[in-house]
Amino acid sequence: AQKVTQAQTEISVVEKEDVTLDCVYETRDTTYYLFWYKQPPSGELVFLIRRNSFDEQNEISGRYSWNFQKSTSSFNFTITASQVVDSAVYFCALRSGANSKLTFGKGITLSVRP
């Protein structure tokens, strides 16, 4: 079985603040893939990042950074200097082993106020 927990449901910050979105996952497989998606009000799921279980290297892309820690089964996402355009629902997702099903967390609604 695979499970993704996003304990935070709603986060509100003021523009230019840094914000971290938490993601904890569960799987018994040694091979798995983790994803973050952004869903703006328009509805489209926008791919942000994919990480496989053999690559614990953290990644930075502009204002976005991801911290993957297998020891704590976490894959946290930090937005530095947040902007109003970052307001959206953010989903962490997991696909593990031979299972083609993508399991989503419940999502975190991020509101960035001017």
Add this chain to the structure above:
Amino acid sequence: DTEVTQTPKHLVMGMTNKKSLKCEQHMGHRAMYWYKQKAKKPPELMFVYSYEKLSINESVPSRFSPECPNSSLLNLHLHALQPEDSALYLCASSQTERAGTGDYGYTFGSGTRLTVV
């Protein structure tokens, strides 16, 4: 072309109507998916097609009928729906069903917002 295109964007239908949702991609992806998303909930997998064959049906009621006429096109035929079927229906594609290996995972369309009255 790196998009998944879904039509229509919005659909209102009565419980006795028959309608279809359409999804198209031209990225050469051989796996295509239908997800259902209720308000303030995560997407839930409905169907997976792999090489134009139905691979996974997540115990979806028969009033939803998927079809994959070719490798670029995925349809979802709707008949005798209930008001509780109102949701955002998302289509996605990936290079193969084993997405995540050597590619960038799943590409999602912007969805069809369905309202059943």
